[in-house]
Each structure stands twice: as structure tokens, then as C-alpha cells.
Amino acid sequence: MWKIALQRVAMLILMMLCVSLLAFLVPMASGSDPARTILLSHGSDLALDPAQVEALRRELGLDQPLPMQFLIWLGNAVQGDFGNSFASRQPVIHEIGSALIVSATLALSALAIAVAVALPMGTLAAMRPGGRVDGGVTLLVQTFVAIPEYWLAPILILIFALHLGALPSSGWFGPTSVILPALALSIRPMAYFTQVTRAAMIDVLNAPYITAARARGLSMPQTVLRHGLRNGSIPVVTFFSLWFASLLGGSVVIEVIFAIPGMGRLFYEAVINKDIPLLQGGFVAIVALAITINTLADILYVVINPSLRGANGR
Amino acid sequence: MTTDHAPLLSVQNLTVASATGGAPLIDGLSLTVRRGEVLALVGESGSGKSLTALSITRLLPRGLRITGGEIAFAGQDVLTMSPAALNRMRGAGIGMLFQQPQAMLDPTARVRTQVAEPLILGKGMARRAAFARVIDLMRNVRIPAPEARAKAHAFELSGGMAQRVMMATALAAEPELLIADEPTTALDVTVQAQILQLLKAEQARRNFAILLITHDLTVVQAFADRIAVMYAGRIVEEGPAAQIMADPQHPYTRALIRCSLLEPEADGRLLSIPGSGATARDIACGCRYAPRCHVVQGDTHLHHRCCGAEPGLIGLGTDHAVRCHASQTQASAA
Amino acid sequence: MAADITLSRQATTTEPATPPGHGPLRRFLGTRHWTFAAGSVIFGTILAVLILGPAIWSLDPAKQDIIQRLKPPSGQYWLGTDNLGRDVFARLVEGGRFTVTIAALSVLISVVIGVSIGILAGRLGGWFEEISMRIVDLLIAIPDTVIAIFLVAIFGPGHVTLIVALTIVGWTPYARLSRGLALQVNAMDYIRAAEVLGMTRRFILIRHFLPNLIRPISAVTFLRFGHKLITVGGLSYLGLGVQPPAPDWGLMLAAAQPYLDRAPMLMIAPGLAIFITALSVTWIGHGLEIDRTKPKD
Numbered sequence: 001m002w003k004i005a006l007q008r009v010a011m012l013i014l015m016m017l018c019v020s021l022l023a024f025l026v027p028m029a030s031g032s033d034p035a036r037t038i039l040l041s042h043g044s045d046l047a048l049d050p051a052q053v054e055a056l057r058r059e060l061g062l063d064q065p066l067p068m069q070f071l072i073w074l075g076n077a078v079q080g081d082f083g084n085s086f087a088s089r090q091p092v093i094h095e096i097g098s099a100l101i102v103s104a105t106l107a108l109s110a111l112a113i114a115v116a117v118a119l120p121m122g123t124l125a126a127m128r129p130g131g132r133v134d135g136g137v138t139l140l141v142q143t144f145v146a147i148p149e150y151w152l153a154p155i156l157i158l159i160f161a162l163h164l165g166a167l168p169s170s171g172w173f174g175p176t177s178v179i180l181p182a183l184a185l186s187i188r189p190m191a192y193f194t195q196v197t198r199a200a201m202i203d204v205l206n207a208p209y210i211t212a213a214r215a216r217g218l219s220m221p222q223t224v225l226r227h228g229l230r231n232g233s234i235p236v237v238t239f240f241s242l243w244f245a246s247l248l249g250g251s252v253v254i255e256v257i258f259a260i261p262g263m264g265r266l267f268y269e270a271v272i273n274k275d276i277p278l279l280q281g282g283f284v285a286i287v288a289l290a291i292t293i294n295t296l297a298d299i300l301y302v303v304i305n306p307s308l309r310g311a312n313g314r
Numbered sequence: 315m316t317t318d319h320a321p322l323l324s325v326q327n328l329t330v331a332s333a334t335g336g337a338p339l340i341d342g343l344s345l346t347v348r349r350g351e352v353l354a355l356v357g358e359s360g361s362g363k364s365l366t367a368l369s370i371t372r373l374l375p376r377g378l379r380i381t382g383g384e385i386a387f388a389g390q391d392v393l394t395m396s397p398a399a400l401n402r403m404r405g406a407g408i409g410m411l412f413q414q415p416q417a418m419l420d421p422t423a424r425v426r427t428q429v430a431e432p433l434i435l436g437k438g439m440a441r442r443a444a445f446a447r448v449i450d451l452m453r454n455v456r457i458p459a460p461e462a463r464a465k466a467h468a469f470e471l472s473g474g475m476a477q478r479v480m481m482a483t484a485l486a487a488e489p490e491l492l493i494a495d496e497p498t499t500a501l502d503v504t505v506q507a508q509i510l511q512l513l514k515a516e517q518a519r520r521n522f523a524i525l526l527i528t529h530d531l532t533v534v535q536a537f538a539d540r541i542a543v544m545y546a547g548r549i550v551e552e553g554p555a556a557q558i559m560a561d562p563q564h565p566y567t568r569a570l571i572r573c574s575l576l577e578p579e580a581d582g583r584l585l586s587i588p589g590s591g592a593t594a595r596d597i598a599c600g601c602r603y604a605p606r607c608h609v610v611q612g613d614t615h616l617h618h619r620c621c622g623a624e625p626g627l628i629g630l631g632t633d634h635a636v637r638c639h640a641s642q643t644q645a646s647a648a
Numbered sequence: 649m650a651a652d653i654t655l656s657r658q659a660t661t662t663e664p665a666t667p668p669g670h671g672p673l674r675r676f677l678g679t680r681h682w683t684f685a686a687g688s689v690i691f692g693t694i695l696a697v698l699i700l701g702p703a704i705w706s707l708d709p710a711k712q713d714i715i716q717r718l719k720p721p722s723g724q725y726w727l728g729t730d731n732l733g734r735d736v737f738a739r740l741v742e743g744g745r746f747t748v749t750i751a752a753l754s755v756l757i758s759v760v761i762g763v764s765i766g767i768l769a770g771r772l773g774g775w776f777e778e779i780s781m782r783i784v785d786l787l788i789a790i791p792d793t794v795i796a797i798f799l800v801a802i803f804g805p806g807h808v809t810l811i812v813a814l815t816i817v818g819w820t821p822y823a824r825l826s827r828g829l830a831l832q833v834n835a836m837d838y839i840r841a842a843e844v845l846g847m848t849r850r851f852i853l854i855r856h857f858l859p860n861l862i863r864p865i866s867a868v869t870f871l872r873f874g875h876k877l878i879t880v881g882g883l884s885y886l887g888l889g890v891q892p893p894a895p896d897w898g899l900m901l902a903a904a905q906p907y908l909d910r911a912p913m914l915m916i917a918p919g920l921a922i923f924i925t926a927l928s929v930t931w932i933g934h935g936l937e938i939d940r941t942k943p944k945d
Contacts, residue, residue: 015782015785019786138934142683142927142931142934143927145874145930146926146927146930148881148882148923148926150882150885151901151915151922151923154905154908154915155916157908158908158912158915162908206375208412208414208418209419209420209421211412212419213420213431215371215404215412215484216404216405216428216431216436216487217401217402217403218401218405219398219401222435226423226427226431227423230420230423231422234422247791248791249791250793250794252794253793253885256886257905264793267794268886271888279798279801286794287790287794291786291789
């Protein structure tokens with residue numbers, strides 16, 4: 001067991017190195033000179049003084065050979081130093097930190113909505129596979145998968161913000177501003193969670209211990225609640241973590257539509273503004289989080305499922 | 315132990331078939347269990363024993379249906395019972411044991427949660443009181459260190475221990491009938507004996523009835539008051555255990571007994587029944603056992619009769635009945 | 649008990665399938681779920697409109713008429729006009745050609761690359777398998793949009809970048825699936841039997857390998873196609889894909905944002921187009937996946 005864990009961590013570090021190298025190479029690939037970009041971003045639209053550019057290049061270590069530059073950059077990155085954002089002139093790591101909290105809140109709200117709908121829906125479908133309810137749920141799942149969230153968002157805004165005036169149409173300032181973006185973001189994970197729950201619950205409801213529970217006098221709803229859901233939600237937990245990782249950095253469009261200062265929008269703006277330190281930092285942070293959460297999900301899967309623990313010998 | 319009261323469980327002409335049609339899996343099965351007695355239902359796998367147990371508690375898997383007959387438990391019609399009444403019957407009236415005890419326990423729940431369910435959900439006991447009672451129940455079925463085991467998960471239990479837990483659960487609400495479906499088949503031989511002794515002891519102490527489903531006649535001999543032998547979805551012989559073991563009338567029963575006692579034949583070989591266990595679905599002849607019956611083979615007259623029509627279940631004196639042309643001919647000739 | 653339940657399962661599967669009509673095609677269609685037919689008809693109609701539409705109705709997506717701006721649907725403008733007085737229906741047809749083509753191209757390239765790598769990994773094994781599958785793991789862990797945006801940051805926006813980006817994030821499921829199928833097929837007796845009979849590898853590959861891959865791969869292809877459409881729209885929405893003034897469903901959605909209240913049709917039409925197209929291909933994929941005569945579970 002320890003050997004596997006070590007292998008996974010080694011793989012994780014190797015992956016991160018590759019990703020860091022990629023991020024490091026961005027400015028070279030995009031053909032821009034960081035020193036020039038920084039000076040330009042500092043607002044001097046006058047002709048750049050070549051001596052000044054050269055001084056900054058030396059200061060940034062850009063006169064060093066490329067592998068050396070990478071090592072310096074990596075050394076700083078490991079300590080959380082990705083430099084300052086061109087646009088805001090704040091340390092990148094601070095910007096990422098505050099954006100992450102926003103995105104995590106948004107992602108968790110969306111996933112909470114998704115699970116709250118998907119668990120009962122998937123369970124209902126699994127009670128009679130091939131039945132009418134199951135057919136309806138499958139149709140609903142397919143519909144949800146096909147809805148673009150950046151279309152659902154304006155529709156929600158149109159209904160709840162513009163017509164009913166019940167909820168704010170954009171911004172990030174408290175619980176009411178979370179609802180619409182979370183709802184728009186929840187639709188796709190909701191569809192996938194429903195599918196996963198359905199498949200898992202069909203297996204679980206055919207399990208012998210369900211018959212045994214019924215045989216000791218539990219009603220069908222009692223059996224599902226006490227013995228079905230817990231076992232059926234084990235795969236959902238894994239999916240939850242995967243989606244959480246993906247929504248942390250991946251909800252770009254929704255964050256842009258609703259003007260939410262999260263990871264996705266930060267990253268998007270870095271691209272638009274050619275803000276290279278922010279772009280590098282954002283990319284490395286999103287990937288690092290995604291990979292770490294995925295690894296944690298694997299561990300969690302073992303923790304939640306006691307019989308697996310038994311199988312691995314404790 | 316036999317009492318003259320109305321039967322606790324009465325199954326009449328039970329027929330079970332697939333919802334999609336086809337020949338029935340159980341075909342006109344009748345049996346009765348009296349209060350406090352042990353009835354052993356014996357037969358090969360595929361003969362419909364387990365389906366009988368699941369029919370009685372109305373827990374047939376999806377796709378199977380009871381298509382005919384009557385089932386009455388403690389004077390109530392099981393087939394027309396409301397779902398709520400069925401749940402009450404399952405908890406408090408009938409307890410069940412199954413073949414794979416470990417698979418019968420929820421892998422994510424603690425033992426005590428499951429043992430306490432008939433008490434909390436069925437009898438409305440408070441959680442704390444129920445958990446205290448669970449320890450007693452577990453001690454009753456001789457589980458060592460019940461306090462620790464109560465908090466264990468299914469994967470931490472051995473097969474024998476899991477079956478004891480199942481027994482504690484099944485008996486928690488003091489049922490009048492325990493249906494034990496091959497309770498020892500999946501266990502080690504030494505553990506088998508312990509479980510059976512325990513079952514017997516508990517039965518003697520609390521005087522509930524047992525419907526023991528098994529393929530193993532050695533189990534039956536020491537345990538049952540009466541025996542019903544099932545073949546291909548039907549009862550072929552039924553009677554007091556001692557009488558059937560001593561003087562079996564149906565060729566199938568005789569073969570089963572000889573097989574299970576492992577008595578060598580005259581030529582020193584162990585007996586085996588030719589062919590494989592038939593289900594109610596593949597019937598070639600009038601009598602379902604005829605294709606494998608050694609009595610029929612070599613007797614052209616009998617062969618004609620047995621393959622022509624299925625024999626009825628004919629009484630042979632008090633309580634003993636058999637479904638066989640050959641035995642009935644002998645009986646009437648005697 | 650186990651034996652009895654197995655028996656009952658068999659009992660439900662022994663029902664004979666009665667395909668209507670004759671021939672492999674009719675039999676294939678006869679066993680499909682209804683969503684397959686519905687999806688095919690809808691998707692076919694959409695393709696027909698996208699391909700033939702401009703010729704039939706002589707639409708001009710670029711013609712501006714500032715007097716006629718933000719008009720509701722009418723006989724002249726079936727879906728109304730946008731903020732520059734352009735015909736929304738004309739732009740929808742023109743834009744769909746971009747969106748659907750980009751999604752289709754990236755899916756096709758993804759399939760070719762993914763299936764090749766997957767089969768090679770499954771057949772060759774060794775370090776090739778190890779490295780390619782680790783790359784798949786890595787790419788699957790990172791959100792699609794993030795990779796796509798990152799690439800756009802490097803190469804600049806435009807439809808070529810879009811296709812490249814979508815392919816880089818898109819080949820992984822096919823690689824995983826076809827590697828799994830390749831391993832399965834490897835283990836099958838008849839492949840070994842064919843090898844023993846002295847057939848060449850290429851013959852085995854063409855005769856036995858590919859037929860086994862085609863159905864699951866095509867099911868996944870349609871299911872992923874819907875997803876790709878939505879991603880293409882999303883990236884265009886962000887201004888990272890097709891560049892204006894060329895119309896694209898995602899761009900149209902983005903442009904409609906300021907006029908949400910005054911002209912909701914401007915927003916509803918392109919979104920509905922993406923939705924219906926995505927739904928129809930999802931249905932086709934679902935229909936390919938499920939055989940109606942086999943019990944669902």
C-alpha cells in the first residue's frame with residue numbers, strides 16, 4: 001500500500017515538473033519579451049529605453065541560459081513566488097489565493113445543488129430500471145448534458161434578475177449572488193452525477209444485503225435510505241472530487257458572464273492582458289490543484305469504503 | 315413438540331413464474347409449518363427451495379411473480395397483505411437466515427446498526443435501549459466480545475460470526491417462524507455444527523418454528539421434526555423426519571439419503587444420481603423424476619406409466635405422503 | 649439462492665428478438681432505441697439547413713440595416729435582427745457552419761489520433777503504453793477550457809488554434825477506450841486462433857480488430873461531439889475562437905448579452921441551436937450505445 005502511495009506521489013511530482021516547464025516556456029512561445037512587456041505595462045507608452053530594458057532583463061535573470069532560467073523560476077515557484085501581475089502589480093500568489101476562495105465557494109455551491117438533485121433522481125430511476133421514471137430521467141440527463149451553461153446563464157438572468165428582480169444579475173457580494181451562477185454551473189455535473197448514481201444504485205439494490213434488510217422488516221424507502229444511498233454514493237464521491245477540481249479553474253465562462261472574481265476569470269484576464277506571470281501562476285496552480293485533488297479522491301475512495309481497507313490489509 | 319393448533323404457515327398450490335411467461339419455476343407447491351416445529355425442505359439446487367422462501371416473505375426478485383396458490387401466515391393471507399403489514403410480518407413474524415451471511419450484511423454499516431433495525435424501526439425502541447439489547451442478543455448467539463463486535467463492519471467478521479449476527483438480527487424481534495435458507499452451506503464444516511447446535515438451542519429455548527431449507531440430509535436428520543423433499547418445483551415426499559429417514563418411499567428421497575450418508579454401494583462405489591438436477595422448466599415426462607429414476611429404468615411397464623402421467627401426492631398413513639407411481643403400487647399391493 | 653436468481657435472469661433474456669424487416673441495416677435500425685432515429689432526423693435536418701440553407705434562401709449574414717435593428721421575429725426576418733440590423737437567421741446558418749465544422753473536425757482528428765495511440769498502446773505495451781497512458785491521466789485531470797485557453801494564449805486566437813486546442817484535450821477518451829478494447833480483443837481466443845492459423849498481423853487487425861472497435865468508438869464519438877460543440881461555443885463566447893465579423897453561435901450569444909432585455913431572441917436563438925444540435929448527436933450516441941432488445945441495467 002505504501003509502495004503504491006509513493007509511486008503516486010512520484011508520478012505527481014513528475015507531472016508537475018512537466019506542467020511547470022510548459023508554463024515556463026509560455027513567454028518564449030508567445031514571442032514576447034517579459035522585460036519589454038513589464039515596462040510597457042508600467043504605463044510608459046514612450047519609446048522604451050534600451051538600457052532600461054537591458055537592466056530589467058538582467059534583474060529578471062533573462063540573460064542567463066535557458067535551463068538556468070527555468071531552475072531559478074522553478075525555485076521561486078516552489079516557494080509560491082510567481083512574480084507580480086503585470087496588470088495589478090500585486091504578487092500573483094495573492095491574486096490566486098483570493099480567487100481560489102471565490103471559485104471554491106462557487107464550485108461547492110454548484111456541486112451541492114447537483115448532488116441534491118442527482119441523488120434522488122438517480123435513485124428513483126434505479127428503483128425500476130427500464131421503467132417510465134427511468135426513461136424520463138435518462139431523457140432529462142441527456143437534455144442537461146446538451147445545455148450550454150453560457151446559454152442557461154443568460155436565461156436565468158433574464159428570468160430571475162431582469163423579469164422577477166429576485167436575484168442579482170452579476171457580481172460577487174454575498175449569498176444571493178452565488179445562486180444564479182451556481183445553478184447554471186450545476187447543470188452538467190447534475191447530469192453526470194445522476195447517471196453515476198443510477199448505475200451504482202441499480203447494482204446496490206440488487207445486492208443480497210438489500211434483500212436481507214427487507215427481510216428484517218424494513219420498508220423499501222427505509223432500505224434505500226439506510227443501506228442503499230450510502231453504498232450507492234461511493235462512486236459519486238469520486239466524481240464529486242473530479243468535478244470540484246475541474247470547476248475550480250474550469251468555470252471560466254460562467255465567472256466571466258457573472259463578473260465573479262474567481263480562478264477562471266483571473267486566468268482568462270491573464271490571457272486577454274498577456275499578463276505572463278499571472279498566466280504561468282494560474283496555470284500551474286490550477287493543474288497542481290486538479291492533480292492533487294484527483295490523488296486525494298483516490299485515497300478518499302478507500303477511506304469511505306471500509307471493505308477496501310480490509311482488502312488492503314491494515 | 316408437534317402441537318395440534320392450526321398451522322403457523324400454510325402454503326397451498328403455490329406457483330411462481332417469470333413475469334415474461336414460460337413454464338413455472340415452482341408448480342403447485344404445498345407445505346405447512348406448525349407452531350414450534352422444524353420442517354426441513356430438502357432438494358437439489360434449482361429445485362425452487364430458495365424461491366419458496368422468498369415467496370413466503372414476498373421478496374421474490376424483480377421479474378418473478380407468484381401466479382397462483384395461497385400463502386397464510388398465522389391465519390393471515392400473505393398474498394393480499396398491505397405493504398405495511400408485510401413489513402411487520404417480515405420483522406416480527408418471520409425472521410430469515412441466508413446462505414452467504416457476509417454478503418447479507420451492508421458493507422458500510424456497523425453490525426449493531428443492522429441488528430438493531432428490527433427493534434428501532436419495527437418495535438419503536440429508543441436507539442440507546444436498542445443498542446443495549448443488541449449486546450444481549452449477540453451474547454445469546456454466543457458471539458464473543460459482543461461490545462466490540464457490535465461496532466465492527468461486515469468485512470471484519472468470519473462467515474460463522476456473520477451468520478451469528480444474522481441470527482441475532484433475525485431473532486431480535488422474537489419472530490414465530492425462522493426461515494433458514496441453507497444457513498450453513500457456505501461455512502466450514504466445524505462451524506456448521508456450531509451454528510446448527512446454536513439454532514437448535516435457541517429454538518428449544520424460545521419455541522419458534524423453523525423452515526429449514528437445505529440440500530444436506532445429514533443436517534436434517536439431527537434437526538428436523540418433519541421433512542418435505544422437493545424436486546423440480548414440486549414436493550415429492552413429505553412426512554415425519556424419523557420415518558422418512560428410516561423408510562423413504564420415493565426413489566429420489568432414497569437416492570438423496572444414500573448419497574448424503576456416503577454409504578458405499580454393494581460394489582464399493584459411492585452412489586450418485588444420474589443426470590443433473592432438473593428445474594421445473596425442463597420436464598420431459600409425466601413424473602418429473604422419471605428420466606433419472608433407477609426404478610423406472612428397466613421396467614417397461616412402469617416406464618410407460620411414469621412417463622404418461624404425473625402421480626398425485628398420496629397419503630401413506632398419518633402424515634406421510636409420496637408422489638410416486640412405483641411406491642403407491644407397492645403400498646396398495648401390500 | 650444464487651442459482652435460482654441466475655435462472656430468473658436467464659428467463660428474462662430468452663425472449664426472442666424479433667427485428668422488423670430483413671437485412672443487416674434494417675435489423676440494426678430495428679434494434680435501436682427511438683432516440684437514435686429522432687437524433688438522426690434532427691441532426692440530418694440541421695446539417696441540411698446549414699449546407700443548403702444559404703443557397704435556398706439567398707441569405708446575407710453580413711448585410712446591415714441600422715433602421716431595422718433589434719427587430720422581433722417577422723416574415724422578413726424569421727428570427728428578428730441583431731444590434732446592427734443583421735438577419736439573425738442568416739447569421740445562425742452561417743455561424744452554424746463554422747461551429748459545427750470546427751467541432752466535427754476536432755472530433756475527427758481526435759478520433760484518428762486517439763484510436764491510433766490507444767491501439768498501439770494496447771498492442772505494443774511497454775514504455776509506449778506507460779507514457780501515453782500517463783499523458784492521458786494528466787490531460788484528463790486538467791479542465792478542458794483551461795488547456796484550451798492556455799494554448800490560445802500561446803498561439804493567439806483563431807479557428808486553427810481552436811481545432812488544435814480541442815484536439816489536444818479531445819483525443820484522450822478515445823485512446824483510453826481503444827486501448828481497453830485492444831487489450832480485451834488481445835485476450836480473445838479467436839485472435840490467438842487467427843495468429844496460430846498463420847494470418848498476418850495486418851489481416852488480423854483489419855479483419856478482427858477494427859470491427860470490434862467501430863461501434864463503441866462511434867457511440868463515444870457522437871456523445872463527445874455534443875460536448876465539443878458546447879466547448880467550441882464557449883471558447884468563441886470568450887472571444888478566443890472564431891474572430892468577428894465571422895458569425896459563430898458562441899460569438900452571437902456573447903454579442904446578445906447587452907440586449908438581453910430588449911431582444912431576448914438574440915440570445916435564445918444561437919443557444920437553442922447549440923442545444924438542439926448537441927442533444928441530437930447525444931441521442932444518436934446513446935442510441936448506438938444501447939441495444940433495445942438487450943435488457944437494460
